[in-house]
Amino acid sequence: MSQEDLHSCLDWLLQEQGELQSASFGQSKDGVLSAARLQKLKQQNINNYNETISKVVAKHKLSPNESKELSEAYDSLKAVSSKRTACMEVMAGVASLEDPIETLASEFDTRAVHLVNLGYNNRDTANPLQSNESMARTAQNCVAGVRNNWRWIDTVLQCSQVHLHNAAAYHQFFHEVEEVEYWMNTTLSRIHLTFDRSRLKGDSSDVAFIQEEMKDHLLAYLQWQSKVDRLFDRAKDIVPVQDRVEKLQHSKPVIALTDYKTSEIEFIEGETLTLVDNSKRDKWKVQNEREQTAMVPAVILLIPSPSGRAIDAAVRLRIQLLALWTGSIKRLGYQMIAFMTLMFRDWSEEEIRSLQSMGQKDKRDLLGILDNIEDTLIRNWNGYGDFKLLQERMSQLRMILEESDDAKGKGKSSEVSSTVVVQVKSLDDLLNRYKDFWAYWETYKVVVELLQQPKYLLVCDKWDQLKYITTAHFVKFWNTPLDLQLPGYTSTDYQLDQYSISDQSITLSETPSEPFPDRELERRASIEVGDEYDGFEEIVQEKVTQTQQSVQQTVQDETYEMSEEMTETREETTTDQIYSSVEEETSILVIKSVVDTRTNTLISVQEAVIQGILDQVAGTYVDPVTKEVMKLIDAQNEGFVIMQTQSRKRLRKQDQSYGLITIKTTKENRPYTVKAVLDPGTEEEITVAEAVKRGFIDTKSGTYKMDNGDTISIHDAIESGLVKAEFTDGPDATHEAETVTKTYAVHGVIDQKRKIKVSFTDALTRRLLDREDGYYFNNLTREKVPISEAIMKGFIKARLVKDPSKLDINPNNNIVIEKFSNAKSKIMKAMKISKAFKAAANGNT
Incomplete structure (x- = not known):
């Protein structure tokens, strides 16, 4: 039974709301009155129905959700009814004008009949002998006079028709402005409430959702822009009826709507007059160009457009729309960057291998898209926390793609790499949609800004120098402080010798104009704010790897020859550390004296307050000559208020540091041919074919197998002496080397054991970064990871710095380590240890 009563209440509320929405407001006085009576009955029924709802809730003890649903339906119905009641009051005010118009129309008929009857009476009493020529001419003039006066009434009526149209346009404009302002702010302010960052998955469905959302939002803003622009165009034609x-x-x-002539004044239709006094509603005092002044009917005068209030309302709508649009473009940017940070995640070792195995074309496409994303977003989102994270993760992916060997990119793409290619390419479409959204917003922003502050100002010193000058010309004047030198005091202390300044003063608190950086943001890479301390430590690593480019195999009888071109890659890693400090302080300023512009002398604060020059409550300065009111800070800048700094208080100090890793990669190609291979067990030289047969050489993977089962690359084996090779142009020949330098800003290092991200300074202190060898130390697995590999895996959170020349780095702190010799010595040392154990075992036997 409770469900039936609940549904019955909801159905009634829904039905009543539908009837209210479709009901007519009426047209004409009788129609509006009829609609108003029906609306009054509806309002009473709705108010009374609240008791029925209360009884249902009390009787059946509805659940909270059911009570909420019923309450929301009733509140919605009441809101619609209240809105309709308010509209009915407006309709009644317009329709009530029908009464004076009907009265005037009836007066026309009554007056005409009365005048006709009056003529009959006069004719009956007239003398028939009075029929001379003078009487005839008088009669003709009377006929003409009657005709002219009826024409004048018709003219006045047409003038009133002009005022009727202007008044209707005035009311309709501001009524529409009110509705547009309310609904524009209501709908557009809630347009992003559906966004929930936790629902993002980082897949293609999110891309489609965000793209569709951008499309819908852009359409909504363009529709509102069209409405606001139409109102702005209409505002220029709105007559200032309020005047x-x-x-x-x-x-x-004012403009004359018709010709007018009396003994005092004469003017023609369209002539511009000067309105001197409009205190009387029916008669206005005007003056023409011939300096004739008289009181004339107000109905024949028009105050020309535009209306200042209408222009202000239209401009206000444009500014509100721009503010809402700006909020949307920010929120869409937040949403898009949040999605990208999910897509560019930390990659596992298997995923890194898959990404490095993709084709060269896909790699070039992905690198181009990464550059496009960063170049597009960095102009407006640089410094935003999530964008910093996005830059770090894009740097990871960029390094994974760039650090892969060319030979690895010749195979087929895996499922992981194919998915990444599709997803990243979809980001390019998403970014283009965002750029379109931004272009529309920026165009509208320029229109609004030019409206508020035009680009060109018409100025001149002399009439023959009249010209347009850009507003940039005035910036130097706006930023130039005024050096006010008043008699009786100096510019150093701004105090009069003959005055004893009272101890009473006004104290102001001055806070920094720019907000302090957010505490939750990661350590910033910027060194432009605050005091800078150039102290840093560096880690340098040089790493030599050889990448196999091509392999040729020829078998002739019992000879197996292996030829290839060795690409020697040297990687030098330099790590710097930058410190920056940001401080925030508040200053206490005390007013010591005030300038009295009437005498150009300094007076005390107490005298200024008594004379009304200083308003302590409002915190303003009033110029006693011009009566201009300005804030105390502005008055200080103008030199009217003399302040001194009483004390300074540091509110907060925050030290920041970040690391800089510079990786120099040098590639050098050296063609060679393998002639012989050392047997790792006996150190006997054997042919390539025999080494392949015994399993010491794997030509497919390009590796050499040592006696302990470990494998190394052929290139490392050549450098270690395990493989004998002959270089085509001699082993000591020099080749043109290609050097690529990249600098990364490190904002955090992962502490694997504690599962947290620490600063660069803490990473050095905890030895997560090895200063001597240039490694990242995994304190959980005790593994040393090269810097570039650590960035790929996300162990080091870094962003690529495109212009490191802007950073103040001391080159004396660079440390360079030759990693090639270390690698070679470690391989040989491992082999010697293995042989020593083997020799000891043979001796024991």
Whole structure:
């Protein structure tokens, strides 16, 4: 039974709301009155139905959700009814004008009949002998006079028709402005409430959702822009009707709607007059160009457009729309960057291998898209926390793609790499959609800004120098401080010798104009703020790897020859550390004296308050000559208020540091041919074919197998002496080397054991970064990971710095380590140890 009563209440509320929405407001006085009576009955029924709802809730003890649903439906119905009631009041105010118009129309008929009857009476009493020529001419003039006066009434009526159209346009404009302002702010302010960052998955469905959302939002803003622009165009034609009913403080021009001639004044239709006084509603005092002044009917005068209030309302709508649009473009940017950070995640070792195995074309496409994303977003999102994270993760992916060997990119793409290619390419489409959204917003922003502050100002010193000058010309004047030198005091202390300044003063708190950086942001890479301390430590690593480019195999009888071109890659890693400090402080300023512009002398604060020059409550300065009111800070800048700094208090100090890793990669190609191979067990030289047969050489993977089962690359084996090779142009020949230098800003290092991200300074202190060898130390697995590999895996959170020349780095702190010799010595040392154990075992036997 409770469900039936609940549904019955909801159905009634829904039905009533539908009837209210479709009901007519009526047209004409009788129609509006009828609609108003029906609306009054509806309002009473709705108010009374609240008791029925209360009984249902009390009787059946509805659940909270059911009570909420019923309450929301009733509140919605009441809101619609209240809105309709308010609209009915407006309709009644317009329709009530029908009464004076009907009265006037009836007066026309009554007056005409009365005048006709009056003529009959006069004719009956007239003398029939009075029929001379003078009487005839008088009669003709009377006929013409009657005709002209009826024409004048018709003219006045047409003039009133002009005022009727202007008044209707005035009311309709501001009524529409009110509705547009309310609904625009209501709908557009809630347009992003559906966004929930936790629902993002980082897949293609999110891309489609965000793209569709951008499309819908752009359409909504363009529709509102069209409405606002139409109102702005209409505002220029709106007549200032309020000036007809409000007494003017100053004279203003008016336009004559018809010809007018009396003994005092004469003007023609369209002539511009000066309105001197409009205190009377029916008669206005005007002056023509011939300086004739008289009171004339107000109905034949028009105050020309535009209306200042209408222009202000239209401009206000544009500014509100721009503010809402700006909020949307920020929120869409947050949403898009949040999605990208999910897509560019930390990659596992298997995923890294898959990404490095993709084709060269896909790699070039992905690198181009990564550059496009960063170049597009960095202009407006640089410094935003999530964008910093996005830069770090894009740097990871960029390094994974760039550090892979060319030979690895010749195979087929795996499922992981194919998925990444599809997803990243979809980001390019998403970014283009965002750029379109941004272009529309920026165009509208420029329109609004030019409206508020035009680019060109018409200025001149002399009439023959009249020209347009950009507003940039005035910036140097706006930023130039005024050196006010008043008699009786100096510019150093701004105090009068003959005055004893009172101890009473006004104290102001001055806070920094720019907000302090967010505490939750990661350590910043910027060194432009605060005090800078150039102290840093460096880690340098040089790493030599050889990448196999091509392999040729020829078998002739019992000879197996192996030829290839060795690409020697040297990687030098330099790590620097930058410190920066940001401070925030508040200053206490004390007013010591005030300038009295009437005498150009300094007076005390107490005298300034008594004379009304200083307003302690409002915190303003009033110029006693011009009566201009300005804030105390502005008055200080103008030199009217003399302040001194009483004390400074440091609110907060924050030290920041970040690391810089510079990786120099040098590639050098050296063609060679393998002639012989050492047997790792006996150190006997054997042919390539025999080494392949015994399993010491794997030509497919390009590796050499040592006696302990470990494998190394052929290139490492050549450098270690395990493989004998002959270089085509001699082993000591020099080749043109290609050097690529990249600098990364490190904002955090992962502490694997504690599962947290630490600063660069803490990473050095905890030895997560090895200063001597240039490694990242995994304190959980005790593994040393090269810097580039650590960035790929996300162990080091770094972003690529495109212009490191802007950073103040001391080159004396660089440390360079030759990693090639270390690698070679470690391999030989391992072999000697293995042989020593083997020799000892043979001796024991």
